[in-house]
Amino acid sequence: MHLTLEFGGGLELLCDSVKIHNVDVELKKGLEKLTMKDLLAWVRTNLIKERPEMFMKGDTVRPGVLVLVNDCDWELSGQLETTLQEKDVVVFISTLHGG
Amino acid sequence: MESNGDDAARIVAELETLKSAKSDIDSRIRALEAQLRDLNLQKPAVCANGSCHSGGSAVGSALAHGLSPDMIYRYSRHLLLSSFGVQGQSKLVKSSILVVGAGGLGAPALMYLAASGVGRLGIVDHDVVELNNMHRQVIHTEAFIGQPKVKSAAAACRSINSSIQVVEHQEALRTSNAIEIMSQYDIVVDATDNAPSRYMISDCCVVLGRPLVSGAALGLEGQLTVYNYNGGPCYRCLFPTPPPATACQRCSDNGVLGVVPGIVGCLQALEAIKIASAIGEPLSGRMLLLDALSARVRIVCYQLVKIRGKSIHCEVCGESTKFTKEQFKNFDYENFTQSPLSAAPLKLNLLSEESRISSSEFKEKVTKGEPYVLIDVRPGHHFKIVSLPNAMNIPLSTLEGRLPEISSALKEEEHRRSSESSESPIVGLYVMCRRGNDSQRAVQLLQSMGFPSAKDIVGGLEGWAREVDPDLPTY
Numbered sequence: 001m002h003l004t005l006e007f008g009g010g011l012e013l014l015c016d017s018v019k020i021h022n023v024d025v026e027l028k029k030g031l032e033k034l035t036m037k038d039l040l041a042w043v044r045t046n047l048i049k050e051r052p053e054m055f056m057k058g059d060t061v062r063p064g065v066l067v068l069v070n071d072c073d074w075e076l077s078g079q080l081e082t083t084l085q086e087k088d089v090v091v092f093i094s095t096l097h098g099g
Numbered sequence: 100m101e102s103n104g105d106d107a108a109r110i111v112a113e114l115e116t117l118k119s120a121k122s123d124i125d126s127r128i129r130a131l132e133a134q135l136r137d138l139n140l141q142k143p144a145v146c147a148n149g150s151c152h153s154g155g156s157a158v159g160s161a162l163a164h165g166l167s168p169d170m171i172y173r174y175s176r177h178l179l180l181s182s183f184g185v186q187g188q189s190k191l192v193k194s195s196i197l198v199v200g201a202g203g204l205g206a207p208a209l210m211y212l213a214a215s216g217v218g219r220l221g222i223v224d225h226d227v228v229e230l231n232n233m234h235r236q237v238i239h240t241e242a243f244i245g246q247p248k249v250k251s252a253a254a255a256c257r258s259i260n261s262s263i264q265v266v267e268h269q270e271a272l273r274t275s276n277a278i279e280i281m282s283q284y285d286i287v288v289d290a291t292d293n294a295p296s297r298y299m300i301s302d303c304c305v306v307l308g309r310p311l312v313s314g315a316a317l318g319l320e321g322q323l324t325v326y327n328y329n330g331g332p333c334y335r336c337l338f339p340t341p342p343p344a345t346a347c348q349r350c351s352d353n354g355v356l357g358v359v360p361g362i363v364g365c366l367q368a369l370e371a372i373k374i375a376s377a378i379g380e381p382l383s384g385r386m387l388l389l390d391a392l393s394a395r396v397r398i399v400c401y402q403l404v405k406i407r408g409k410s411i412h413c414e415v416c417g418e419s420t421k422f423t424k425e426q427f428k429n430f431d432y433e434n435f436t437q438s439p440l441s442a443a444p445l446k447l448n449l450l451s452e453e454s455r456i457s458s459s460e461f462k463e464k465v466t467k468g469e470p471y472v473l474i475d476v477r478p479g480h481h482f483k484i485v486s487l488p489n490a491m492n493i494p495l496s497t498l499e500g501r502l503p504e505i506s507s508a509l510k511e512e513e514h515r516r517s518s519e520s521s522e523s524p525i526v527g528l529y530v531m532c533r534r535g536n537d538s539q540r541a542v543q544l545l546q547s548m549g550f551p552s553a554k555d556i557v558g559g560l561e562g563w564a565r566e567v568d569p570d571l572p573t574y
Contacts, residue, residue, distance in 0.1 A: 008390060009320060010348055019393070050496075054346055064342025066386075066401070073401035091399070093388060095338060098317035098350045099204040099292040099360055 001025050001034055001086055005043065009094030011065065014055055015047045023047075036067070037080040039090065055092070066093045121242075129254070132261065164189045169262065174216055187376035188216065192263075194375035195219035197284035199272055199300055201252040202226075203350065203360030204290035204314045204367060206238035211368035212288075213256035217375060219264045220256060221284055224248040225271035225441070231574070235357035271441060272296065274428050277303045286374055288367050289313040294347050295432035295440045301326055301334030305416045306427050310374050310381070314367040316360035317348055321389035323366050324382055324401075327416065328374065331383035336410035336417075337401060341436040351444065359391050449539040454546070456554045458566040461529060470516045471527040472508045476541045481533060485572045487563065495537045502548055528553045535559040 005021045012019045025042050027034055037059060048055050054062065060080060061067055067074040068091040074082050084090070164185045171178065174188050196217045198205050201224040212220055226248050228239045236248075243251035249269040256265045268280055272291075277299060281287055287309050289300045297313065304311040310328040315321065327333045350360075366387065373379045388397045415422040433439055464471065475482055475490040482492040491508060493501050509526050516524040528550055532538040535558045545553035556562070564571040 008388065009322070010317070010346075010353075019390070054343075062342065062346070063340035064338060064346055066337070066399075068399045071397065071399045073399070075401070091397075093322075094346060095342065096315035096317045096320060096322050097292065097294045097297060097347050098353075098355060099200060099202055099290050099315055099363075 001027065001084065003039070003084065003087070004089045005047070006089065006091040007093075008091065009096055011055060011092050011094045014050055014052075016049055021047060034084045035080065036069070036074060036078075036082040036084065036090075039084060040080070061092065064095045066095065067091070068093070125254075129257075132257065165192070170216070173260075173262070177215070183376065183378055187378050190376045191372065192216050192218045194286065195221070195284045196286045196288060196371050196375060197221040197223065197281060198288040198290055199223045199296070200290035200292065201236070201238065201248040202232065202290065202292060203235040203355065203357070204316060204364040205252070205288070206236045207361050207364035208288055208290055208314075208368040208371070209252055209256055210238055210259060211365060212371060213260045213263060213265070215368070215372055216260065217263060217372075219266060219284070221266040221268060221280070222249050222252050222256075223268040223270070223272050223280060224252070225269065235355060235360055237357075237361065272299070273440070274299060274303075274430060274432065278307065278424055278427065281309060282307050285309065286371050287311050288371050290364065290367065292350065293440065294341055294344075294438055295436040297334060298341065298436060299430075299432045299440070302415050302422060302427055302430065305333050306422060306424055310383075312367045312370045312374070314360075314363040316363045317350060317355055318353055319356050319359055319391040321359050321363035321391070322386060323363055323370070323389075324386040325370055325374070326383070328381050328383040332401070332410060333413060333416045335415045336413040339410075339412070339414065344437040347436075347438055356391065359389070362389060362391075444534055445536055446534075447536045447539050450542055450555055454542055454554055455539075455557050456529065457557050458563040461556050462563075462567045464527065469527060470512050470524045471529055472505065472512055474505065474528070474530045474541070476530060476532050476537050484574055485560065487531070487560070490531070495532070495541050498541055498544060499548070502545075502550075505545075505550065529556055530554070531556040531563075532559045534561050 002022070002024050005023055007015055007019055015021070023046075025034060025039065028038065040056065040060065044052055044056055055065070056062060069077050069082055069084070070089055071091075166174070166185060166189060170188070170192065177183050177188050178185055180187070194217055196212055198209050198212065198221065201209060201222050205222070205224070209220065209222060224247070228236070228243045228246055228248055228251050230244055232239060233241065238255045239248065239251045240255075243254075247269050249267045253265045253267045256263070270276065272280065281303050287300060287304055289297060289311055291297060291300065301311055301313070304327045311326040311334075313326055313334065314323045325331070370382055374381050384401060386399050386401055388399060411418050414420055473487060473490045475486055475492050476495040476498060477492070478494050479492060486492065491504070493504065505528070509528060512526045513524060516526070528545070530538045530541045530545065530553055532541070535555065538555045538559060542553045542555045558565065560571065561573055564573050
C-alpha cells in the first residue's frame with residue numbers, strides 16, 4: 001500500500017531529518033487491511049533511526065504528538081484502529097512550545 | 100595609543116551622561132502622556148483632537164457607533180471593509196486583550212493589536228531585553244537592551260497608538276496571580292515559550308471562560324490555534340498528558356529563524372482581532388501548521404469526540420468535570436510537566452567533584468604547559484560559531500562510536516610530549532560544551548567506556564567567557 005508519511009515539529013530529526021517519506025507498506029500475510037497500529041509498528045522498525053521513545057510510548061505515539069490522517073486528527077477516525085487506504089497522507093507532528 | 104584610550108574613556112563617560120539624561124526625559128514624557136490621556140478620557144471624546152465640534156447633528160449621529168472623528172480617520176481603512184466596518188471597529192475599541200509574553204510571538208502580535216485599536220491592551224512579561232532577542236522580537240529597540248520587556252513593548256505600543264490604554268504587568272504569570280490578571284481581559288493571547296505556562300494559561304482561560312489564541316514557533320516551524328472558544332476544545336482536550344521534558348525544545352537551545360515567530364505572532368493578532376470584533380470564523384477546532392523551509396501551510400482539523408466541540412473526557416473542560424479556581428491555584432504546573440515555568444537553562448549536576456574542573460583551573464593547566472586533549476561535544480554547527488584552540492569536535496550524539504579517535508589523540512599527545520622530555524607525561528582528558536550539561540553526560544559515558552580520568556569543564560564555553568576570557572563570543 002502506497003502512503004505518504006510526514007514528520008514535523010522536530011520528529012523528523014528521528015528519521016534522518018527527512019520530513020516527507022513516500023513509502024510502500026506491505027500488508028501482513030492473511031490480513032486484508034492496514035491499521036494505524038500496524039503502521040506505527042512499521043514506522044518504528046523502518047523509519048525511526050534514533051531515540052524511539054521520542055516517538056512512541058507503548059504501542060501508540062508518545063504524549064504531545066498529533067497524528068493526522070488526511071489532515072484530520074486520528075481521534076476522529078478511531079486512533080490505532082483507523083483503517084488506512086491507498087495513497088493516504090499520515091502526518092506526525094510534535095507540538096511546539098517555543099516562542 | 101594612550102590618547103586613544105583617553106578618547107574612548109571620554110566617549111564612554113559622555114555616553115553614560117547622555118543615556119541617563121535620556122532616560123530621565125523618557126520617564127518624564129511617559130508621565131506627562133499618561134496625565135494627558137487621563138485628562139482626555141474625562142472630556143467628551145470628540146474633543147480629543149482639539150477641534151471641538153459643538154454637538155452638530157452630523158456629529159451626534161456619528162457618535163452613535165461610539166467612534167470619535169479621530170478614530171474614524173485613524174481606522175478609516177478598517178471602516179472601508181464591508182465585512183468589518185464600524186461594527187467591527189466599535190467592538191474592537193471596546194475590547195480588551197492580554198498578551199502573555201513580549202518575545203518573538205508577542206512582539207508582532209502586540210504591534211498589530213495596538214495599531215488596530217484594541218481598547219485596552221495588557222502585556223505580561225518578567226524578562227529584560229537582550230541583544231540576542233533583537234533578530235526576532237521586533238517590538239524592542241537597541242535603546243531598551245537591559246530594560247524590562249514590558250516597559251519596552253508598552254512604549255512601542257504607545258508610540259504606535261497613543262489613543263489606546265496599554266497596561267504593563269511586569270511579573271511572571273503564576274497560578275497565584277493568573278486569575279487576577281487574566282480576568283481583567285476579554286481575550287488572552289499565549290505568546291509564551293514553555294509547556295507549563297501553556298497548560299496554566301489554557302486551564303485559567305477555562306476557569307475564567309476566556310477564549311485563548313495560542314501560537315508557538317521553533318526552528319523553521321510554527322503552530323497556531325484557538326482554544327476554549329465558544330465551547331470549543333481547550334489545550335488539555337488535545338494534549339491531556341504533557342510530553343516528556345526532553346521533547347520540549349527551546350529557541351535558546353535549538354534556534355529559531357526570526358521571521359517564523361513573526362508570522363505566527365501576526366496570525367495570533369489576526370485571530371484575536373477576529374474574535375474581538377466578532378467577524379469571520381476563528382481557528383477553533385483546527386490547527387494551522389507552518390513549515391517555513393518548504394513553504395507549506397497546512398490547516399488540520401482536530402475537532403474531538405465531542406459534546407459541543409469539547410472532549411468528553413477532558414479533565415479541565417470536559418462534560419462531567421469542573422476545574423475550580425481553587426484547584427487551579429493549587430495546581431503544580433512545573434511538577435505536572437516536569438519543566439520550569441521560566442525558560443531558564445537547565446543546570447545539571449551529574450558528576451563528583453573530582454570529575455570536574457573550573458575554567459580558570461583548566462586555563463592554568465594550559466598556561467603551565469601540561470599535556471591535554473580537549474573534546475568539545477557540541478553539535479558541529481555550534482562548533483563552527485566559536486571554539487577554544489586545540490579543541491576536537493566530537494558531538495555527544497556521535498561520541499560512543501568515535502572513542503578510538505580519543506584514544507589515538509591521547510596517545511599522539513603522549514608521544515609528542517615524551518619526545519620533548521625524558522619523563523612519561525600523563526595526558527589530561529577534558530570535555531566541554533556550551534553550558535556544561537552535555538559535557539557531564541559525555542564524561543559519564545567516557546568514564547564508563549574506559550576513560551576514567553575524563554573531566555568536565557564546569558559551565559562550558561559560557562563559563563570560560565565569564566571566568567577566563569570575556570572577549571570570547573557567546574550565543
